[in-house]
Amino acid sequence: xxxxxxxxxxxxxxxxxxxxxxxxxxxxxxxxxxxxxxxxxxxxxxxxxxxxxxxxxxxxxxxxxxxxxxxxxxxxxxxxxxxxxxxxxxxxxxxxxxxxxxxxxxxxxxxxxxxxxxxxxxxxxxxxxxxxxxxxxxxxxxxxxxxxxxxxxxxxxxxxxxxxxxxxxxxxxxxxxxxxxxxxxxxxxxxxxxxxxxxxxxxxxxxxxxxxxxxxxxxxxxxxxxxxxxxxxxxxxxxxxxxxxxxxxxxxxxxxxxxxxxxxxxxxxxxxxxxxxxxxxxxxxxxxxxxxxxxxxxxxxxxxxxxxxxxxxxxxxxxxxxxxxxxxx
Amino acid sequence: xxxxxxxxxxxxxxxxxxxxxxxxxxxxxxxxxxxxxxxxxxxxxxxxxxxxxxxxxxxxxxxxxxxxxxxxxxxxxxxxxxxxxxxxxxxxxxxxxxxxxxxxxxxxxxxxxxxxxxxxxxxxxxxxxxxxxxxxxxxxxxxxxxxxxxxxxxxxxxxxxxxxxxxxxxxxxxxxxxxxxxxxxxxxxxxxxxxxxxxxxxxxxxxxxxxxxxxxxxxxxxxxxxxxxxxxxxxxxxxxxxxxxxxxxxxxxxxxxxxxxxxxxxxxxxxxxxxxxxxxxxxxxxxxxxxxxxxxxxxxxxxxxxxxxxxxxxxxxxxxxxxx
Numbered sequence: 139x140x141x142x143x144x145x146x147x148x149x150x151x152x153x154x155x156x157x158x159x160x161x162x163x164x165x166x167x168x169x170x171x172x173x174x175x176x177x178x179x180x181x182x183x184x185x186x187x188x189x190x191x192x193x194x195x196x197x198x199x200x201x202x203x204x205x206x207x208x209x210x211x212x213x214x215x216x217x218x219x220x221x222x223x224x225x226x227x228x229x230x231x232x233x234x235x236x237x238x239x240x241x242x243x244x245x246x247x248x249x250x251x252x253x254x255x256x257x258x259x260x261x262x263x264x265x266x267x268x269x270x271x272x273x274x275x276x277x278x279x280x281x282x283x284x285x286x287x288x289x290x291x292x293x294x295x296x297x298x299x300x301x302x303x304x305x306x307x308x309x310x311x312x313x314x315x316x317x318x319x320x321x322x323x324x325x326x327x328x329x330x331x332x333x334x335x336x337x338x339x340x341x342x343x344x345x346x347x348x349x350x351x352x353x354x355x356x357x358x359x360x361x362x363x364x365x366x367x368x369x370x371x372x373x374x375x376x377x378x379x380x381x382x383x384x385x386x387x388x389x390x391x392x393x394x395x396x397x398x399x400x401x402x403x404x405x406x407x408x409x410x411x412x413x414x415x416x417x418x419x420x421x422x423x424x425x426x427x428x429x430x431x432x433x434x435x436x437x438x439x440x441x442x443x444x445x446x447x448x449x450x451x452x453x454x455x456x457x458x459x460x461x462x463x464x465x466x467x
Numbered sequence: 468x469x470x471x472x473x474x475x476x477x478x479x480x481x482x483x484x485x486x487x488x489x490x491x492x493x494x495x496x497x498x499x500x501x502x503x504x505x506x507x508x509x510x511x512x513x514x515x516x517x518x519x520x521x522x523x524x525x526x527x528x529x530x531x532x533x534x535x536x537x538x539x540x541x542x543x544x545x546x547x548x549x550x551x552x553x554x555x556x557x558x559x560x561x562x563x564x565x566x567x568x569x570x571x572x573x574x575x576x577x578x579x580x581x582x583x584x585x586x587x588x589x590x591x592x593x594x595x596x597x598x599x600x601x602x603x604x605x606x607x608x609x610x611x612x613x614x615x616x617x618x619x620x621x622x623x624x625x626x627x628x629x630x631x632x633x634x635x636x637x638x639x640x641x642x643x644x645x646x647x648x649x650x651x652x653x654x655x656x657x658x659x660x661x662x663x664x665x666x667x668x669x670x671x672x673x674x675x676x677x678x679x680x681x682x683x684x685x686x687x688x689x690x691x692x693x694x695x696x697x698x699x700x701x702x703x704x705x706x707x708x709x710x711x712x713x714x715x716x717x718x719x720x721x722x723x724x725x726x727x728x729x730x731x732x733x734x735x736x737x738x739x740x741x742x743x744x745x746x747x748x749x750x751x752x753x754x755x756x757x758x759x760x761x762x763x764x765x766x767x768x769x770x771x772x773x774x775x776x777x778x779x780x781x782x783x784x785x786x787x788x789x790x791x
Contacts, residue, residue, distance in 0.1 A: 396658055406690070
């Protein structure tokens with residue numbers, strides 16, 4: 139096993155650009171920078187929560203890490219190995235170690251395959267457990283681990299509840315015993331009374347299997363529940379990153395503060411007592427990001443400097459924060 | 468507060484069912500509630516609890532395979548079974564609607580001005596300059612900057628938050644008595660949700676519109692509502708004041724739900740509820756929550772508990788004081 143301090147996953151200055159069609163037949167093609175210079179490390183047994191609103195690049199980040207979307211710049215290192223330098227065959231080998239859990243549990247399961255076949259599919263694809271008896275035993279053991287009764291082995295996804303389907307999705311991701319699991323909004327499509335089951339299951343499995351988890355969600359309460367560290371993104375850039383408790387106790391970036399302020403509290407007494415300072419406007423278009431700090435158009439503390447210079451991530455208190463005035467606010 | 472006044476909407480024994488390939492699906496079963504002037508009544512429940520189907524039935528908006536029985540009276544006028552032409556005069560003018568997805572409720576081919584003026588012409592007989600002035604005033608009321616220019620634009624030119632504000636402005640054009648908001652902020656980002664919720668609170672305060680807010684978000688309910696109905700498997704399992712529901716929940720489902728959600732101000736392992744929401748095609752004889760309830764006893768499987776009065780509000784549970 140790796141020493142704990144060595145990162146399992148290192149992301150270095152990762153950028154992703156998409157071509158966006160211009161409007162009109164002669165318009166210049168435009169570039170949409172979905173991810174702009176993102177760097178972080180993830181160690182074994184650690185959960186990194188990634189939060190941000192729609193369009194902030196969190197799903198693009200997941201896809202770029204898994205080499206499903208090509209990066210325009212930067213590197214993704216797994217066990218110190220640059221994934222973009224690998225050939226197709228070698229990358230396919232490394233994919234065993236990186237798995238994905240999707241948002242919509244039913245849509246991400248093939249309707250024509252049984253639950254047993256779905257969970258066995260990664261084993262088949264990676265030519266593991268050719269002995270069908272042994273393969274089935276592994277699938278059944280995995281089903282047990284995620285809380286699926288063995289009687290569901292021959293059932294089809296549409297016969298299962300949303301929560302059960304997400305357990306199948308998790309079992310499929312874990313059956314190859316990966317090192318890294320990327321969860322993209324894994325509970326937001328589930329019924330309210332079922333979410334806690336899946337959150338607890340993911341936390342238990344992570345602990346038992348020593349997984350590194352990249353947990354992407356827009357729900358800050360869920361992210362706080364599962365994460366050791368949190369990354370706050372806005373318009374493709376990291377605004378702030380810190381240990382979970384530091385971030386929620388003393389957020390340094392104005393955007394992190396606004397996000398935390400905006401979450402409705404499920405307590406009428408507290409809700410009446412607090413004044414929500416709502417952010418004006420909407421996130422700007424990623425096709426036409428503001429100069430300097432991308433958050434400045436909605437920031438209550440914006441100064442002329444913010445339009446001129448892009449703030450770099452720097453240590454303030456317990457956080458790495460990209461704000462020129464993090465000390466003053 | 469509201470309790471002294473006459474309710475403006477009274478729903479009595481409302482049942483909604485759908486004909487499906489697999490048989491009859493009973494989405495709402497014997498729903499009773501009253502909405503009072505100026506209050507915000509929250510209906511909370513998970514998907515399949517029947518909360519949206521209940522309000523669609525009240526407004527005569529069920530799909531063709533849906534059927535509503537029972538009664539829903541707006542200021543004494545029966546809405547269930549009301550002829551379409553008559554219902555159109557109430558709906559949109561007296562009772563306004565805001566849905567989750569504003570894009571699907573706005574016509575993508577028409578300028579905002581055309582859509583707003585059409586509403587005013589149809590319901591209020593306003594035309595020309597007067598209609599236009601009214602439209603601008605409503606857009607300004609929902610804090611849309613540069614309202615005169617916004618009128619000339621098309622829905623796709625707006626962000627989700629702007630569209631939802633335009634929808635709210637359109638809903639309020641005819642000065643309705645009741646605003647029905649079905650998951651109005653579910654599709655929005657959290658910072659934009661905060662803006663829209665603030666606007667809804669302000670409008671409520673300044674205009675005194677009775678609001679029926681349907682949501683699955685307990686945080687939204689806590690910040691917006693005066694009273695709350697908790698629905699499960701097509702029925703109300705608990706009703707009460709927002710403080711009663713959150714501070715002293717009387718039904719195990721409400722209590723369990725409140726304990727299961729992660730919160731920014733709380734740490735520790737979540738108390739997950741076992742099992743799944745019930746299949747709406749099935750209706751076992753006892754309490755619909757019994758299979759998941761930690762207080763379950765023999766009577767719960769045999770006999771469905773009726774909604775009975777509690778210290779505050781009402782709950783449908785065989786336990787005297789649930790959650791103890």
